[in-house]
Amino acid sequence: MYRTPRLFLFAAPLAAVPGRAVAAGMPQLNFHDPLLIGQVVWGAVIFGGFYLALSRFALPRVERVLTNRRTRIQNDLDVARKAKAEADRASAELLSARHEAAEQARAHVERIQSEARANAEAHAAETAKRLEAEIASAETRITQSREQALSSLSEIATSTTQDLVSRLIGTQDEQTVASAVKRVSA
Amino acid sequence: MTGEASVAAGSTIDALGQFELHPVLGHLGEALRFSQSPLFMLIAAAVVLVFLYVGMRPAAVVPGRLQAAAEISYDFVHDLAVSTIGENGATFFPFVFAIFFFILAGNYLGLLPFSFTYTSHIAVTFGLAIMVFVISILASIRFQGVGFLKHFLPAGTPVWLAPLLVPIEIISFLSRPVSLSIRLFANMVAGHVLLEVFAGFTIMLAGLGAFGHVLAIAPIAINVALTALELLVGVLQAYVFAILTCIYLREAVAH
Numbered sequence: 001m002y003r004t005p006r007l008f009l010f011a012a013p014l015a016a017v018p019g020r021a022v023a024a025g026m027p028q029l030n031f032h033d034p035l036l037i038g039q040v041v042w043g044a045v046i047f048g049g050f051y052l053a054l055s056r057f058a059l060p061r062v063e064r065v066l067t068n069r070r071t072r073i074q075n076d077l078d079v080a081r082k083a084k085a086e087a088d089r090a091s092a093e094l095l096s097a098r099h100e101a102a103e104q105a106r107a108h109v110e111r112i113q114s115e116a117r118a119n120a121e122a123h124a125a126e127t128a129k130r131l132e133a134e135i136a137s138a139e140t141r142i143t144q145s146r147e148q149a150l151s152s153l154s155e156i157a158t159s160t161t162q163d164l165v166s167r168l169i170g171t172q173d174e175q176t177v178a179s180a181v182k183r184v185s186a
Numbered sequence: 187m188t189g190e191a192s193v194a195a196g197s198t199i200d201a202l203g204q205f206e207l208h209p210v211l212g213h214l215g216e217a218l219r220f221s222q223s224p225l226f227m228l229i230a231a232a233v234v235l236v237f238l239y240v241g242m243r244p245a246a247v248v249p250g251r252l253q254a255a256a257e258i259s260y261d262f263v264h265d266l267a268v269s270t271i272g273e274n275g276a277t278f279f280p281f282v283f284a285i286f287f288f289i290l291a292g293n294y295l296g297l298l299p300f301s302f303t304y305t306s307h308i309a310v311t312f313g314l315a316i317m318v319f320v321i322s323i324l325a326s327i328r329f330q331g332v333g334f335l336k337h338f339l340p341a342g343t344p345v346w347l348a349p350l351l352v353p354i355e356i357i358s359f360l361s362r363p364v365s366l367s368i369r370l371f372a373n374m375v376a377g378h379v380l381l382e383v384f385a386g387f388t389i390m391l392a393g394l395g396a397f398g399h400v401l402a403i404a405p406i407a408i409n410v411a412l413t414a415l416e417l418l419v420g421v422l423q424a425y426v427f428a429i430l431t432c433i434y435l436r437e438a439v440a441h
Contacts, residue, residue, distance in 0.1 A: 027202060027206040028205055028308050028371070035208075039224050039309065042223070042227065044313065050234070059283060061238070063260075066257065
């Protein structure tokens with residue numbers, strides 16, 4: 001019982017397929033059938049229409065969409081690239097401006113510093129000059145006073161000596177006293 | 187395969203009845219020689235055109251699923267045509283596209299129950315193959331003039347071999363439409379006969395009572411597997427037909 005269907009399963013195609021095929025032949029090879037030739041003619045017409053519809057309308061439509069997308073992506077990429085270049089340029093400009101400003105500031109600071117230094121130096125030099133001048137004038141005054149003092153010293157000595165001499169001896173020779181004082185003080 | 191008249195009385199399976207042509211649309215169809223075969227050609231062409239129309243209707247930059255499917259089928263055949271034929275591939279692309287999808291749609295529509303597989307008719311496949319053959323000859327004359335005849339004597343052949351080689355080349359050239367058409371026809375017929383035979387087994391086993399009902403699962407399972415195989419064969423045969431078309435056209439346009 002178990003074997004029968006199985007055997008049948010294997011035997012059936014052998015029995016079935018050739019039986020009918022040999023008896024009636026393949027319908028595809030029945031060239032007397034007007035429908036067989038008819039389908040070729042109809043097939044040519046339908047395929048021609050199909051080809052025309054594809055090549056005139058359907059495929060160019062797909063092509064348009066694809067081209068559209070390609071150009072749009074390309075344009076977007078171009079815009080993005082341009083924007084990036086601009087941003088790069090702006091950033092470079094900013095950097096250079098900052099650098100320049102820093103340079104300027106440094107130069108400014110240096111100038112101010114050197115100016116201040118020069119000012120201070122000039123001031124110091126002026127002060128020193130003034131002081132020197134004062135010292136010099138003071139020295140001149142001192143020298144003058146000393147010379148004055150020294151020059152009046154002989155007069156004083158002479159008059160003192162005259163007084164002393166007149167008191168001691170009651171008489172005096174102005175000329176002699178003066179020469180004597182001069183001799184002594186020289 | 188057709189469900190009607192698939193299983194004859196008794197123990198025989200009518201595996202070839204599915205390929206018979208019957209007029210549709212009554213007397214008008216009979217007068218116009220209009221059978222199910224052209225009807226399904228019309229359906230196949232309409233399905234492909236509607237697929238492309240509906241798919242590309244959004245024309246979106248970021249495609250949806252159906253649009254992506256339409257674009258993929260376009261790109262697939264376009265790449266096939268351009269990479270095989272060469273720089274003139276774009277000229278023949280609509281033709282290759284039409285061939286590929288006409289055959290693919292025919293193969294796949296034939297897998298639906300109660301439908302008809304027009305690619306299982308040698309007259310149809312031979313017609314397609316002859317069309318490819320004629321177009322490739324016309325393209326040869328258009329692109330190479332009479333010079334295309336030198337293809338029948340491969341370059342560098344000794345002259346004394348020419349009497350042998352030229353007839354061989356001519357025969358192989360002439361056998362192209364035959365092999366092209368029989369390959370597709372035989373694949374389709376074999377697949378549909380197998381489906382029919384195993385479907386017949388199921389019905390026969392079901393007639394054996396309760397035990398037969400259980401056993402009948404086996405041929406159904408086989409038919410499920412065969413359907414998967416037929417889906418593969420359907421696209422493969424369409425691809426083979428299209429790529430051979432491209433190869434013949436490349437020879438035609440090559441200098």
